[in-house]
Amino acid sequence: MARNLLRAGHQVVVHSRTRAKVEALVAEGATAGGSAAGVAAAVDAVITMLPDTPDVEAVVAGPGGVLQGARAGLLAIDMSTIDPGAARSLARRAQERRVDFLDAPVSGGEQGAIAGTLSIMVGGDAAAVARATPVFAALGRQTTHMGGPGQGQMTKLVNQVVGATTLAAVAEGVALAEAAGLDREAVIRALEGGAAASWQLSKLGPKMQRDDFAPGFMVRLQQKDLRLALAAAARLGVPLPATTVVHELLDRVERDGGGALGTQAIVGALRNRGR
Amino acid sequence: MARNLLRAGHQVVVHSRTRAKVEALVAEGATAGGSAAGVAAAVDAVITMLPDTPDVEAVVAGPGGVLQGARAGLLAIDMSTIDPGAARSLARRAQERRVDFLDAPVSGGEQGAIAGTLSIMVGGDAAAVARATPVFAALGRQTTHMGGPGQGQMTKLVNQVVGATTLAAVAEGVALAEAAGLDREAVIRALEGGAAASWQLSKLGPKMQRDDFAPGFMVRLQQKDLRLALAAAARLGVPLPATTVVHELLDRVERDGGGALGTQAIVGALRNRGR
Numbered sequence: 001m002a003r004n005l006l007r008a009g010h011q012v013v014v015h016s017r018t019r020a021k022v023e024a025l026v027a028e029g030a031t032a033g034g035s036a037a038g039v040a041a042a043v044d045a046v047i048t049m050l051p052d053t054p055d056v057e058a059v060v061a062g063p064g065g066v067l068q069g070a071r072a073g074l075l076a077i078d079m080s081t082i083d084p085g086a087a088r089s090l091a092r093r094a095q096e097r098r099v100d101f102l103d104a105p106v107s108g109g110e111q112g113a114i115a116g117t118l119s120i121m122v123g124g125d126a127a128a129v130a131r132a133t134p135v136f137a138a139l140g141r142q143t144t145h146m147g148g149p150g151q152g153q154m155t156k157l158v159n160q161v162v163g164a165t166t167l168a169a170v171a172e173g174v175a176l177a178e179a180a181g182l183d184r185e186a187v188i189r190a191l192e193g194g195a196a197a198s199w200q201l202s203k204l205g206p207k208m209q210r211d212d213f214a215p216g217f218m219v220r221l222q223q224k225d226l227r228l229a230l231a232a233a234a235r236l237g238v239p240l241p242a243t244t245v246v247h248e249l250l251d252r253v254e255r256d257g258g259g260a261l262g263t264q265a266i267v268g269a270l271r272n273r274g275r
Numbered sequence: 276m277a278r279n280l281l282r283a284g285h286q287v288v289v290h291s292r293t294r295a296k297v298e299a300l301v302a303e304g305a306t307a308g309g310s311a312a313g314v315a316a317a318v319d320a321v322i323t324m325l326p327d328t329p330d331v332e333a334v335v336a337g338p339g340g341v342l343q344g345a346r347a348g349l350l351a352i353d354m355s356t357i358d359p360g361a362a363r364s365l366a367r368r369a370q371e372r373r374v375d376f377l378d379a380p381v382s383g384g385e386q387g388a389i390a391g392t393l394s395i396m397v398g399g400d401a402a403a404v405a406r407a408t409p410v411f412a413a414l415g416r417q418t419t420h421m422g423g424p425g426q427g428q429m430t431k432l433v434n435q436v437v438g439a440t441t442l443a444a445v446a447e448g449v450a451l452a453e454a455a456g457l458d459r460e461a462v463i464r465a466l467e468g469g470a471a472a473s474w475q476l477s478k479l480g481p482k483m484q485r486d487d488f489a490p491g492f493m494v495r496l497q498q499k500d501l502r503l504a505l506a507a508a509a510r511l512g513v514p515l516p517a518t519t520v521v522h523e524l525l526d527r528v529e530r531d532g533g534g535a536l537g538t539q540a541i542v543g544a545l546r547n548r549g550r
Contacts (some may be wrong), residue, residue, distance in 0.1 A: 157451070163471035177430070191437055193419075194384075241447075
Protein backbone atom coordinates (compact mmCIF):
# COMPACT_ATOMS: atom_id res chain seq x y z
CA MET A 1 0.00 0.00 0.00
CA ALA A 2 2.91 2.38 0.77
CA ARG A 3 4.40 1.48 -2.62
CA ASN A 4 1.15 2.33 -4.36
CA LEU A 5 1.15 5.74 -2.64
CA LEU A 6 4.75 6.32 -3.80
CA ARG A 7 3.83 5.24 -7.34
CA ALA A 8 0.92 7.70 -7.35
CA GLY A 9 3.42 10.51 -6.62
CA HIS A 10 2.70 11.06 -2.92
CA GLN A 11 5.50 11.90 -0.48
CA VAL A 12 5.39 9.03 1.98
CA VAL A 13 6.74 8.99 5.55
CA VAL A 14 6.75 5.52 7.10
CA HIS A 15 7.06 3.86 10.47
CA SER A 16 6.95 0.22 11.58
CA ARG A 17 8.26 -1.78 14.54
CA THR A 18 10.01 -3.89 11.90
CA ARG A 19 13.12 -1.95 10.77
CA ALA A 20 13.60 -3.99 7.61
CA LYS A 21 10.19 -2.92 6.30
CA VAL A 22 11.04 0.75 6.87
CA GLU A 23 14.45 0.36 5.21
CA ALA A 24 12.98 -1.34 2.14
CA LEU A 25 10.51 1.52 1.63
CA VAL A 26 13.17 4.21 2.28
CA ALA A 27 15.24 2.58 -0.49
CA GLU A 28 12.23 3.10 -2.77
CA GLY A 29 11.81 6.79 -1.95
CA ALA A 30 9.95 6.97 1.37
CA THR A 31 11.22 8.82 4.46
CA ALA A 32 11.52 7.20 7.90
CA GLY A 33 9.28 8.92 10.47
CA GLY A 34 10.95 7.41 13.53
CA SER A 35 7.66 6.99 15.41
CA ALA A 36 3.91 7.26 14.89
CA ALA A 37 4.02 10.77 16.38
CA GLY A 38 6.96 11.60 14.10
CA VAL A 39 5.00 10.49 11.03
CA ALA A 40 1.92 12.44 12.13
CA ALA A 41 3.96 15.63 12.63
CA ALA A 42 5.39 15.41 9.10
CA VAL A 43 2.31 14.72 6.94
CA ASP A 44 -1.16 15.93 5.93
CA ALA A 45 -2.70 12.48 6.24
CA VAL A 46 -1.55 9.52 8.33
CA ILE A 47 -2.62 5.92 7.65
CA THR A 48 -2.58 3.18 10.28
CA MET A 49 -2.73 -0.49 9.20
CA LEU A 50 -2.36 -2.75 12.23
CA PRO A 51 -3.47 -6.22 13.38
CA ASP A 52 -6.05 -5.52 16.10
CA THR A 53 -8.04 -2.98 18.13
CA PRO A 54 -5.51 -2.53 20.99
CA ASP A 55 -2.70 -1.93 18.47
CA VAL A 56 -4.66 0.86 16.80
CA GLU A 57 -5.67 2.39 20.14
CA ALA A 58 -2.01 2.44 21.24
CA VAL A 59 -0.58 3.76 17.96
CA VAL A 60 -3.26 6.40 17.45
CA ALA A 61 -4.05 7.54 20.99
CA GLY A 62 -1.20 6.19 23.15
CA PRO A 63 2.11 7.80 24.18
CA GLY A 64 4.25 8.65 21.14
CA GLY A 65 1.19 8.04 18.99
CA VAL A 66 -0.51 9.81 16.10
CA LEU A 67 -2.61 12.22 18.18
CA GLN A 68 0.45 13.25 20.20
CA GLY A 69 2.32 14.27 17.05
CA ALA A 70 -0.70 15.68 15.22
CA ARG A 71 -1.18 19.27 14.14
CA ALA A 72 -4.75 20.63 14.00
CA GLY A 73 -6.33 19.64 10.70
CA LEU A 74 -4.46 16.35 10.33
CA LEU A 75 -6.39 13.61 8.58
CA ALA A 76 -6.00 10.27 10.42
CA ILE A 77 -7.16 7.23 8.44
CA ASP A 78 -7.26 3.84 10.10
CA MET A 79 -7.39 1.07 7.51
CA SER A 80 -7.08 -1.78 10.03
CA THR A 81 -10.06 -3.97 10.90
CA ILE A 82 -11.08 -3.14 14.47
CA ASP A 83 -14.13 -2.97 16.74
CA PRO A 84 -16.65 -0.40 15.41
CA GLY A 85 -17.17 0.99 18.93
CA ALA A 86 -13.43 1.55 19.33
CA ALA A 87 -13.37 3.35 15.96
CA ARG A 88 -16.17 5.66 17.13
CA SER A 89 -14.28 6.36 20.35
CA LEU A 90 -11.06 7.14 18.47
CA ALA A 91 -12.99 9.50 16.18
CA ARG A 92 -14.24 11.39 19.26
CA ARG A 93 -10.77 11.58 20.80
CA ALA A 94 -9.32 12.76 17.49
CA GLN A 95 -11.99 15.45 17.19
CA GLU A 96 -10.95 16.81 20.61
CA ARG A 97 -7.48 17.37 19.06
CA ARG A 98 -9.04 18.86 15.91
CA VAL A 99 -7.95 15.82 13.93
CA ASP A 100 -10.32 14.25 11.38
CA PHE A 101 -10.48 10.49 11.89
CA LEU A 102 -11.80 8.03 9.30
CA ASP A 103 -12.30 4.29 9.74
CA ALA A 104 -11.50 2.88 6.30
CA PRO A 105 -10.96 -0.89 6.37
CA VAL A 106 -10.37 -2.76 3.12
CA SER A 107 -11.20 -5.99 1.34
CA GLY A 108 -9.48 -7.71 -1.57
CA GLY A 109 -6.67 -9.64 0.08
CA GLU A 110 -2.92 -9.31 -0.23
CA GLN A 111 -3.35 -9.45 -4.01
CA GLY A 112 -5.70 -6.46 -3.93
CA ALA A 113 -3.35 -4.51 -1.65
CA ILE A 114 -0.41 -5.11 -4.00
CA ALA A 115 -2.39 -4.39 -7.17
CA GLY A 116 -4.09 -1.30 -5.71
CA THR A 117 -7.52 -2.78 -6.36
CA LEU A 118 -8.89 -2.89 -2.81
CA SER A 119 -12.50 -2.18 -1.90
CA ILE A 120 -12.41 0.56 0.79
CA MET A 121 -15.35 0.96 3.23
CA VAL A 122 -15.32 4.32 4.96
CA GLY A 123 -16.98 5.67 8.09
CA GLY A 124 -16.71 9.31 9.13
CA ASP A 125 -17.40 12.89 8.12
CA ALA A 126 -18.15 13.47 4.41
CA ALA A 127 -15.74 16.42 4.13
CA ALA A 128 -12.93 14.27 5.55
CA VAL A 129 -13.80 11.48 3.10
CA ALA A 130 -13.50 14.01 0.26
CA ARG A 131 -10.08 15.11 1.53
CA ALA A 132 -8.95 11.46 1.61
CA THR A 133 -9.97 10.78 -1.99
CA PRO A 134 -6.47 11.05 -3.54
CA VAL A 135 -5.13 8.63 -0.95
CA PHE A 136 -7.93 6.11 -1.49
CA ALA A 137 -7.55 6.40 -5.27
CA ALA A 138 -3.95 5.21 -4.98
CA LEU A 139 -4.88 2.19 -2.86
CA GLY A 140 -8.18 0.90 -4.13
CA ARG A 141 -10.45 0.49 -7.10
CA GLN A 142 -13.58 1.42 -5.18
CA THR A 143 -14.33 3.58 -2.13
CA THR A 144 -17.76 3.46 -0.49
CA HIS A 145 -18.76 6.01 2.14
CA MET A 146 -20.91 3.97 4.51
CA GLY A 147 -21.96 6.60 7.07
CA GLY A 148 -20.63 8.15 10.26
CA PRO A 149 -17.76 6.98 12.47
CA GLY A 150 -17.64 3.19 12.91
CA GLN A 151 -19.82 2.38 9.90
CA GLY A 152 -16.79 1.55 7.74
CA GLN A 153 -15.75 -1.00 10.37
CA MET A 154 -19.30 -2.31 10.65
CA THR A 155 -19.35 -2.85 6.86
CA LYS A 156 -16.02 -4.63 7.07
CA LEU A 157 -17.42 -6.99 9.72
CA VAL A 158 -20.35 -7.72 7.39
CA ASN A 159 -17.77 -8.33 4.66
CA GLN A 160 -15.87 -10.75 6.89
CA VAL A 161 -19.02 -12.68 7.79
CA VAL A 162 -19.86 -13.09 4.11
CA GLY A 163 -16.27 -13.72 3.00
CA ALA A 164 -15.41 -16.29 5.70
CA THR A 165 -18.63 -18.25 5.26
CA THR A 166 -18.19 -18.20 1.49
CA LEU A 167 -14.68 -19.55 2.12
CA ALA A 168 -16.17 -22.44 4.14
CA ALA A 169 -18.69 -23.04 1.34
CA VAL A 170 -15.80 -23.48 -1.09
CA ALA A 171 -13.84 -25.68 1.33
CA GLU A 172 -16.78 -28.05 1.88
CA GLY A 173 -17.25 -28.27 -1.89
CA VAL A 174 -13.55 -28.94 -2.50
CA ALA A 175 -13.45 -31.66 0.18
CA LEU A 176 -16.54 -33.35 -1.29
CA ALA A 177 -15.19 -33.11 -4.85
CA GLU A 178 -11.88 -34.66 -3.79
CA ALA A 179 -13.59 -37.56 -2.04
CA ALA A 180 -15.76 -38.11 -5.14
CA GLY A 181 -12.71 -38.22 -7.41
CA LEU A 182 -13.72 -35.23 -9.54
CA ASP A 183 -11.12 -33.56 -11.74
CA ARG A 184 -9.77 -30.47 -9.91
CA GLU A 185 -9.71 -27.92 -12.67
CA ALA A 186 -12.95 -29.12 -14.25
CA VAL A 187 -14.92 -28.83 -11.01
CA ILE A 188 -13.74 -25.26 -10.33
CA ARG A 189 -14.50 -24.30 -13.95
CA ALA A 190 -17.99 -25.88 -13.84
CA LEU A 191 -18.84 -24.09 -10.58
CA GLU A 192 -17.46 -20.73 -11.74
CA GLY A 193 -19.99 -20.79 -14.58
CA GLY A 194 -23.04 -20.93 -12.32
CA ALA A 195 -24.71 -19.88 -9.08
CA ALA A 196 -21.82 -21.10 -6.89
CA ALA A 197 -19.36 -18.59 -8.37
CA SER A 198 -17.42 -16.41 -5.93
CA TRP A 199 -14.13 -14.58 -5.37
CA GLN A 200 -13.26 -17.22 -2.75
CA LEU A 201 -13.96 -20.06 -5.23
CA SER A 202 -11.78 -18.62 -7.97
CA LYS A 203 -8.92 -17.31 -5.80
CA LEU A 204 -8.73 -19.88 -2.99
CA GLY A 205 -10.39 -23.03 -4.40
CA PRO A 206 -7.36 -23.95 -6.55
CA LYS A 207 -4.99 -23.24 -3.62
CA MET A 208 -7.00 -25.61 -1.38
CA GLN A 209 -6.80 -28.28 -4.07
CA ARG A 210 -2.99 -28.16 -4.27
CA ASP A 211 -2.39 -27.69 -0.50
CA ASP A 212 -0.96 -24.20 -1.09
CA PHE A 213 -1.59 -22.70 2.34
CA ALA A 214 0.77 -19.69 2.08
CA PRO A 215 -1.04 -16.66 3.47
CA GLY A 216 -2.77 -14.15 1.60
CA PHE A 217 -4.90 -13.56 4.68
CA MET A 218 -3.86 -15.38 7.87
CA VAL A 219 -6.21 -17.67 9.79
CA ARG A 220 -5.47 -15.86 13.06
CA LEU A 221 -6.44 -12.47 11.60
CA GLN A 222 -9.59 -13.94 10.08
CA GLN A 223 -10.43 -15.30 13.53
CA LYS A 224 -9.85 -11.91 15.14
CA ASP A 225 -12.25 -10.37 12.60
CA LEU A 226 -14.87 -13.09 13.19
CA ARG A 227 -14.65 -12.54 16.96
CA LEU A 228 -15.40 -8.83 16.35
CA ALA A 229 -18.25 -9.71 13.99
CA LEU A 230 -19.82 -12.28 16.33
CA ALA A 231 -19.58 -9.80 19.23
CA ALA A 232 -21.21 -7.04 17.15
CA ALA A 233 -23.94 -9.43 15.99
CA ALA A 234 -24.62 -10.55 19.57
CA ARG A 235 -24.99 -6.90 20.66
CA LEU A 236 -27.42 -6.33 17.78
CA GLY A 237 -29.38 -9.54 18.43
CA VAL A 238 -28.54 -11.14 15.07
CA PRO A 239 -27.81 -14.89 15.11
CA LEU A 240 -24.98 -15.97 12.81
CA PRO A 241 -25.16 -19.79 12.94
CA ALA A 242 -23.16 -20.53 9.78
CA THR A 243 -20.45 -17.99 10.65
CA THR A 244 -20.22 -19.56 14.12
CA VAL A 245 -19.50 -22.95 12.55
CA VAL A 246 -16.83 -21.38 10.33
CA HIS A 247 -15.23 -19.78 13.39
CA GLU A 248 -15.12 -23.23 15.04
CA LEU A 249 -13.57 -24.85 11.95
CA LEU A 250 -10.86 -22.17 11.84
CA ASP A 251 -10.34 -22.65 15.59
CA ARG A 252 -9.50 -26.28 14.82
CA VAL A 253 -6.96 -25.12 12.23
CA GLU A 254 -5.41 -22.77 14.82
CA ARG A 255 -5.25 -25.47 17.51
CA ASP A 256 -3.49 -27.71 14.98
CA GLY A 257 -0.81 -25.00 14.66
CA GLY A 258 -2.16 -23.33 11.50
CA GLY A 259 -2.78 -19.80 12.79
CA ALA A 260 -0.20 -18.29 10.45
CA LEU A 261 -1.46 -20.18 7.38
CA GLY A 262 -3.76 -18.64 4.80
CA THR A 263 -7.50 -18.95 5.42
CA GLN A 264 -7.74 -21.59 2.66
CA ALA A 265 -6.18 -24.01 5.19
CA ILE A 266 -9.74 -24.42 6.52
CA VAL A 267 -10.09 -27.30 4.05
CA GLY A 268 -7.80 -29.31 6.35
CA ALA A 269 -10.50 -29.30 9.02
CA LEU A 270 -12.87 -31.04 6.59
CA ARG A 271 -10.64 -33.64 5.00
CA ASN A 272 -10.03 -35.85 8.00
CA ARG A 273 -13.15 -36.86 9.82
CA GLY A 274 -12.87 -37.32 13.57
CA ARG A 275 -9.63 -35.39 14.14
CA MET B 276 -34.98 -24.27 -22.08
CA ALA B 277 -37.44 -25.62 -24.70
CA ARG B 278 -37.73 -22.07 -26.08
CA ASN B 279 -33.96 -21.80 -26.39
CA LEU B 280 -33.92 -25.09 -28.35
CA LEU B 281 -36.64 -23.74 -30.67
CA ARG B 282 -34.72 -20.48 -31.11
CA ALA B 283 -31.58 -22.41 -32.04
CA GLY B 284 -33.57 -24.06 -34.88
CA HIS B 285 -34.14 -27.49 -33.35
CA GLN B 286 -37.41 -29.35 -33.91
CA VAL B 287 -38.80 -29.77 -30.42
CA VAL B 288 -41.33 -32.36 -29.23
CA VAL B 289 -42.60 -31.68 -25.72
CA HIS B 290 -44.45 -33.43 -22.92
CA SER B 291 -45.50 -32.31 -19.44
CA ARG B 292 -48.16 -33.32 -16.94
CA THR B 293 -49.23 -29.67 -17.09
CA ARG B 294 -51.25 -29.22 -20.32
CA ALA B 295 -50.92 -25.42 -20.30
CA LYS B 296 -47.13 -25.65 -20.52
CA VAL B 297 -47.38 -27.97 -23.53
CA GLU B 298 -49.95 -25.73 -25.24
CA ALA B 299 -47.83 -22.62 -24.76
CA LEU B 300 -44.84 -24.29 -26.40
CA VAL B 301 -46.94 -25.77 -29.21
CA ALA B 302 -48.12 -22.22 -29.94
CA GLU B 303 -44.46 -21.26 -30.33
CA GLY B 304 -43.64 -24.06 -32.78
CA ALA B 305 -43.13 -27.21 -30.72
CA THR B 306 -45.03 -30.49 -31.24
CA ALA B 307 -46.89 -32.30 -28.44
CA GLY B 308 -45.44 -35.78 -27.82
CA GLY B 309 -48.38 -37.05 -25.77
CA SER B 310 -46.19 -39.02 -23.36
CA ALA B 311 -42.53 -39.51 -22.47
CA ALA B 312 -42.48 -42.62 -24.64
CA GLY B 313 -44.14 -40.65 -27.43
CA VAL B 314 -41.46 -37.96 -27.26
CA ALA B 315 -38.67 -40.55 -27.20
CA ALA B 316 -40.07 -42.32 -30.28
CA ALA B 317 -40.10 -39.06 -32.25
CA VAL B 318 -36.67 -37.57 -31.59
CA ASP B 319 -32.90 -38.12 -31.78
CA ALA B 320 -32.30 -36.76 -28.29
CA VAL B 321 -34.69 -36.58 -25.35
CA ILE B 322 -34.20 -34.27 -22.37
CA THR B 323 -35.75 -34.85 -18.94
CA MET B 324 -35.94 -31.97 -16.43
CA LEU B 325 -37.83 -33.07 -13.31
CA PRO B 326 -37.94 -32.31 -9.58
CA ASP B 327 -36.44 -35.40 -7.95
CA THR B 328 -34.88 -38.85 -8.31
CA PRO B 329 -38.13 -40.91 -8.27
CA ASP B 330 -39.64 -38.63 -10.96
CA VAL B 331 -36.69 -39.23 -13.28
CA GLU B 332 -36.69 -42.98 -12.59
CA ALA B 333 -40.41 -43.15 -13.45
CA VAL B 334 -40.24 -40.94 -16.56
CA VAL B 335 -37.09 -42.56 -17.96
CA ALA B 336 -37.45 -46.21 -16.95
CA GLY B 337 -41.11 -46.61 -15.90
CA PRO B 338 -44.19 -47.65 -17.93
CA GLY B 339 -44.83 -45.23 -20.80
CA GLY B 340 -41.40 -43.80 -20.19
CA VAL B 341 -38.43 -42.80 -22.35
CA LEU B 342 -36.82 -46.24 -22.54
CA GLN B 343 -40.13 -47.82 -23.54
CA GLY B 344 -40.46 -45.47 -26.53
CA ALA B 345 -36.78 -45.38 -27.42
CA ARG B 346 -35.23 -46.60 -30.65
CA ALA B 347 -31.66 -47.95 -30.50
CA GLY B 348 -29.21 -45.07 -30.68
CA LEU B 349 -31.42 -42.57 -28.86
CA LEU B 350 -29.57 -40.02 -26.74
CA ALA B 351 -31.27 -39.59 -23.33
CA ILE B 352 -30.10 -36.54 -21.39
CA ASP B 353 -31.29 -36.03 -17.84
CA MET B 354 -30.77 -32.42 -16.76
CA SER B 355 -32.56 -32.80 -13.40
CA THR B 356 -30.59 -32.90 -10.17
CA ILE B 357 -30.80 -36.44 -8.77
CA ASP B 358 -28.83 -38.96 -6.76
CA PRO B 359 -25.55 -39.83 -8.54
CA GLY B 360 -26.08 -43.55 -7.83
CA ALA B 361 -29.52 -43.42 -9.46
CA ALA B 362 -27.97 -41.71 -12.50
CA ARG B 363 -25.40 -44.51 -12.80
CA SER B 364 -28.15 -47.09 -12.54
CA LEU B 365 -30.25 -45.36 -15.24
CA ALA B 366 -27.18 -45.21 -17.51
CA ARG B 367 -26.80 -49.00 -17.16
CA ARG B 368 -30.47 -49.65 -17.85
CA ALA B 369 -30.35 -47.34 -20.88
CA GLN B 370 -27.29 -49.14 -22.22
CA GLU B 371 -29.22 -52.44 -22.10
CA ARG B 372 -31.70 -50.79 -24.52
CA ARG B 373 -28.81 -49.40 -26.65
CA VAL B 374 -29.68 -45.89 -25.49
CA ASP B 375 -26.89 -43.45 -24.54
CA PHE B 376 -27.69 -41.81 -21.21
CA LEU B 377 -26.03 -38.62 -19.94
CA ASP B 378 -26.48 -37.00 -16.55
CA ALA B 379 -26.23 -33.28 -17.28
CA PRO B 380 -27.51 -31.12 -14.41
CA VAL B 381 -27.20 -27.36 -14.62
CA SER B 382 -26.46 -24.29 -12.54
CA GLY B 383 -27.29 -20.64 -13.11
CA GLY B 384 -30.84 -20.34 -11.82
CA GLU B 385 -34.06 -19.52 -13.60
CA GLN B 386 -32.34 -16.47 -15.09
CA GLY B 387 -29.62 -18.66 -16.60
CA ALA B 388 -32.21 -21.10 -17.97
CA ILE B 389 -34.15 -18.28 -19.66
CA ALA B 390 -31.04 -16.53 -20.98
CA GLY B 391 -29.41 -19.78 -22.18
CA THR B 392 -26.34 -19.12 -20.03
CA LEU B 393 -26.42 -22.21 -17.80
CA SER B 394 -23.33 -24.07 -16.65
CA ILE B 395 -23.85 -27.73 -17.64
CA MET B 396 -22.00 -30.52 -15.76
CA VAL B 397 -21.99 -33.78 -17.67
CA GLY B 398 -21.34 -37.38 -16.71
CA GLY B 399 -21.26 -40.17 -19.27
CA ASP B 400 -19.54 -41.50 -22.35
CA ALA B 401 -17.38 -38.97 -24.28
CA ALA B 402 -18.88 -39.92 -27.67
CA ALA B 403 -22.39 -39.30 -26.30
CA VAL B 404 -21.25 -35.94 -24.88
CA ALA B 405 -19.97 -35.00 -28.34
CA ARG B 406 -23.34 -35.94 -29.89
CA ALA B 407 -25.12 -33.75 -27.33
CA THR B 408 -23.01 -30.66 -28.06
CA PRO B 409 -25.57 -28.86 -30.30
CA VAL B 410 -28.22 -29.33 -27.60
CA PHE B 411 -25.98 -28.06 -24.80
CA ALA B 412 -24.88 -25.10 -26.94
CA ALA B 413 -28.51 -23.93 -27.15
CA LEU B 414 -29.04 -24.16 -23.39
CA GLY B 415 -25.83 -23.09 -21.72
CA ARG B 416 -22.76 -20.94 -21.97
CA GLN B 417 -20.46 -23.64 -20.67
CA THR B 418 -20.44 -27.44 -20.73
CA THR B 419 -17.94 -29.38 -18.62
CA HIS B 420 -17.50 -33.14 -19.11
CA MET B 421 -16.82 -34.34 -15.57
CA GLY B 422 -16.27 -38.07 -16.10
CA GLY B 423 -18.33 -41.25 -16.37
CA PRO B 424 -21.99 -41.80 -15.45
CA GLY B 425 -23.01 -40.02 -12.23
CA GLN B 426 -20.09 -37.58 -12.17
CA GLY B 427 -22.20 -34.76 -13.61
CA GLN B 428 -24.63 -35.26 -10.72
CA MET B 429 -21.78 -35.46 -8.23
CA THR B 430 -20.44 -32.14 -9.53
CA LYS B 431 -23.91 -30.64 -9.23
CA LEU B 432 -24.07 -31.74 -5.59
CA VAL B 433 -20.71 -30.04 -4.99
CA ASN B 434 -22.17 -26.98 -6.72
CA GLN B 435 -25.21 -27.06 -4.41
CA VAL B 436 -23.06 -27.34 -1.29
CA VAL B 437 -21.03 -24.32 -2.37
CA GLY B 438 -23.99 -22.33 -3.68
CA ALA B 439 -26.30 -22.91 -0.68
CA THR B 440 -23.61 -22.14 1.87
CA THR B 441 -22.62 -19.02 -0.07
CA LEU B 442 -26.31 -18.07 0.03
CA ALA B 443 -26.28 -18.41 3.82
CA ALA B 444 -23.09 -16.31 3.95
CA VAL B 445 -24.91 -13.52 2.11
CA ALA B 446 -28.02 -13.86 4.29
CA GLU B 447 -26.03 -13.58 7.53
CA GLY B 448 -24.27 -10.51 6.14
CA VAL B 449 -27.54 -8.91 5.03
CA ALA B 450 -29.16 -9.54 8.44
CA LEU B 451 -26.16 -8.04 10.25
CA ALA B 452 -26.03 -5.03 7.91
CA GLU B 453 -29.74 -4.35 8.43
CA ALA B 454 -29.42 -4.50 12.22
CA ALA B 455 -26.43 -2.14 12.02
CA GLY B 456 -28.40 0.38 9.93
CA LEU B 457 -26.09 0.25 6.90
CA ASP B 458 -27.31 1.60 3.57
CA ARG B 459 -28.59 -1.31 1.44
CA GLU B 460 -27.11 -0.49 -1.92
CA ALA B 461 -23.84 0.78 -0.50
CA VAL B 462 -23.17 -2.39 1.49
CA ILE B 463 -23.76 -4.68 -1.50
CA ARG B 464 -21.55 -2.45 -3.67
CA ALA B 465 -18.75 -2.36 -1.07
CA LEU B 466 -18.79 -6.16 -0.68
CA GLU B 467 -18.95 -6.81 -4.43
CA GLY B 468 -15.63 -4.99 -4.79
CA GLY B 469 -13.70 -7.34 -2.51
CA ALA B 470 -13.16 -10.88 -1.24
CA ALA B 471 -16.83 -11.39 -0.30
CA ALA B 472 -18.03 -11.09 -3.91
CA SER B 473 -20.24 -13.89 -5.25
CA TRP B 474 -23.08 -14.69 -7.66
CA GLN B 475 -25.35 -15.16 -4.65
CA LEU B 476 -24.40 -11.72 -3.24
CA SER B 477 -25.08 -9.87 -6.49
CA LYS B 478 -28.21 -11.77 -7.57
CA LEU B 479 -29.92 -12.58 -4.27
CA GLY B 480 -28.53 -10.03 -1.76
CA PRO B 481 -30.68 -7.17 -3.14
CA LYS B 482 -33.76 -9.45 -3.22
CA MET B 483 -33.24 -10.34 0.46
CA GLN B 484 -32.99 -6.64 1.31
CA ARG B 485 -36.33 -5.80 -0.27
CA ASP B 486 -38.16 -8.97 0.87
CA ASP B 487 -38.54 -10.14 -2.74
CA PHE B 488 -38.92 -13.87 -2.13
CA ALA B 489 -40.35 -14.84 -5.53
CA PRO B 490 -38.62 -18.03 -6.66
CA GLY B 491 -35.89 -18.27 -8.98
CA PHE B 492 -34.93 -21.48 -7.19
CA MET B 493 -37.41 -22.85 -4.63
CA VAL B 494 -36.44 -23.60 -1.03
CA ARG B 495 -37.95 -27.10 -1.25
CA LEU B 496 -35.85 -27.99 -4.30
CA GLN B 497 -32.71 -26.58 -2.67
CA GLN B 498 -33.51 -28.78 0.34
CA LYS B 499 -33.93 -31.84 -1.86
CA ASP B 500 -30.51 -31.15 -3.40
CA LEU B 501 -28.91 -30.64 0.02
CA ARG B 502 -30.38 -33.93 1.24
CA LEU B 503 -28.73 -35.65 -1.74
CA ALA B 504 -25.45 -33.83 -1.09
CA LEU B 505 -25.39 -34.61 2.64
CA ALA B 506 -26.18 -38.27 1.90
CA ALA B 507 -23.38 -38.48 -0.70
CA ALA B 508 -20.96 -36.75 1.69
CA ALA B 509 -21.88 -39.15 4.50
CA ARG B 510 -21.21 -42.14 2.21
CA LEU B 511 -17.81 -40.63 1.28
CA GLY B 512 -16.93 -39.76 4.91
CA VAL B 513 -16.77 -36.00 4.32
CA PRO B 514 -18.20 -33.79 7.11
CA LEU B 515 -20.15 -30.76 5.87
CA PRO B 516 -20.81 -28.79 9.07
CA ALA B 517 -21.61 -25.42 7.48
CA THR B 518 -23.88 -26.98 4.84
CA THR B 519 -25.67 -28.87 7.63
CA VAL B 520 -26.44 -25.57 9.37
CA VAL B 521 -27.73 -24.11 6.09
CA HIS B 522 -29.98 -27.15 5.64
CA GLU B 523 -31.38 -26.54 9.15
CA LEU B 524 -31.99 -22.83 8.45
CA LEU B 525 -33.87 -23.69 5.25
CA ASP B 526 -35.81 -26.32 7.19
CA ARG B 527 -37.04 -23.52 9.45
CA VAL B 528 -38.16 -21.57 6.36
CA GLU B 529 -40.03 -24.66 5.11
CA ARG B 530 -41.70 -25.28 8.47
CA ASP B 531 -42.83 -21.64 8.45
CA GLY B 532 -44.60 -22.35 5.15
CA GLY B 533 -41.90 -21.00 2.84
CA GLY B 534 -41.10 -24.14 0.82
CA ALA B 535 -42.27 -22.58 -2.44
CA LEU B 536 -40.38 -19.31 -1.87
CA GLY B 537 -37.03 -18.55 -3.47
CA THR B 538 -33.92 -19.62 -1.56
CA GLN B 539 -33.23 -15.97 -0.63
CA ALA B 540 -36.07 -16.37 1.93
CA ILE B 541 -33.39 -17.94 4.17
CA VAL B 542 -32.75 -14.40 5.47
CA GLY B 543 -36.07 -14.68 7.33
CA ALA B 544 -34.61 -17.38 9.55
CA LEU B 545 -31.91 -14.94 10.69
CA ARG B 546 -33.89 -11.77 11.26
CA ASN B 547 -36.02 -12.88 14.20
CA ARG B 548 -34.03 -14.41 17.00
CA GLY B 549 -35.69 -17.18 18.98
CA ARG B 550 -38.44 -18.02 16.53
